């Protein structure tokens with residue numbers, strides 16, 4: 001087992017990893033930008049290294065700076081968290097060249113899944129059902145028109161290098177296709193440096209259902225059920241729950257087995273998420289994320305497992321602590337993403353926290369790096385906390401969420417807490433009756 005792990009991240013996820021390390025008796029190294037010198041992850045780690053100025057590109061996204069911090073501190077492994085360098089295959093390669101272990105999958109798998117066209121081809125070949133669409137990329141408008149006519153409108157044009165909900169354009173008919181195609185390409189080029197796009201059938205009212213998988217890197221893999229992440233704004237998740245209110249045990253077992261088999265076949269190592277759109281009882285693969293996800297705690301709650309601990313075990317060459325038959329679901333869990341944002345426009349709202357009080361009690365988990373007097377810097381993501389509740393069933397989880405939101409105090413900045421309090425009053429939310437478009441429509445009506 002490693003003696004020392006460096007966490008190449010900040011905020012709540014850095015704390016999440018430090019906590020797992022501490023329980024395993026592993027020393028931790030935090031890295032930080034200048035602005036984050038006083039951040040909670042720096043305070044909580046055993047050691048810390050300043051790796052650069054405030055912009056992420058000069059600090060948290062700089063592979064050389066992270067590797068230098070490993071060399072200075074003698075860290076043997078790096079946990080990337082999510083975002084930043086977590087899906088950067090070149091970084092993983094660089095670590096390997098320096099004999100430092102990356103806590104995550106191999107560079108090869110990150111590369112395959114990081115290109116959505118290649119990812120889809122790979123998954124299709126592994127027997128995973130995909131959204132109907134173009135075979136590979138689409139290079140010009142004429143080809144786009146041909147493909148779209150074949151699969152039928154509406155269609156969605158997506159960037160192969162896409163992520164974070166960016167670089168997607170919907171076309172309702174052939175007239176709209178030309179503009180959508182050109183804008184998608186130029187946006188993809190600007191955002192990702194790669195203009196390549198592909199076309200998919202645009203599903204009308206699907207749910208976003210994702211399967212948590214975990215592999216040992218040697219051909220054994222399990223699934224840990226699904227998360228329903230349909231409540232989205234601008235293709236970004238806002239609330240997640242597990243199990244999915246619309247998924248039956250039979251459907252879970254069927255799609256779960258397909259996913260576990262697929263990642264076992266490629267000898268995938270560590271945590272991964274296979275994302276699907278789900279409509280009329282069918283699953284359609286959209287992408288795979290080769291990292292721990294923001295919403296992993298809802299899965300941890302219902303399965304009673306520590307996913308970060310398993311990641312560390314597998315990365316160190318040990319076996320994961322469960323097999324498929326050891327994994328069963330207990331109760332229901334819901335996570336809400338608390339962002340420092342001003343409603344109704346969701347504009348980022350950094351600033352000083354005058355008072356922070358975390359909710360507690362049975363079945364409540366608050367993952368946050370806030371503290372009294374902390375100043376949220378304006379340079380990074382606006383996620384400042386995740387409130388996760390677990391109950392014996394969905395109704396108990398909802399009641400607990402309502403109760404916990406009532407206890408939570410974040411004074412000093414605007415947050416998305418009022419949004420969740422309002423959502424809990426909605427019959428559709430209470431009944432789990434929502435698709436990926438529900439929240440956008442609700443927001444339009446409540447602006």
Ligand code: ADP
Nearest residue numbers: 162163164165166200201202203208235286436
């Ligand atoms: P990203 O990597 O940018 O998050 P995804 O491929 O995961 O992109 O898609 C993000 C979201 O966009 C999905 O959760 C869904 O809401 C919407 N979306 C993507 N593909 C389709 C599609 N074919 N039909 C309808 N909605 C889609």
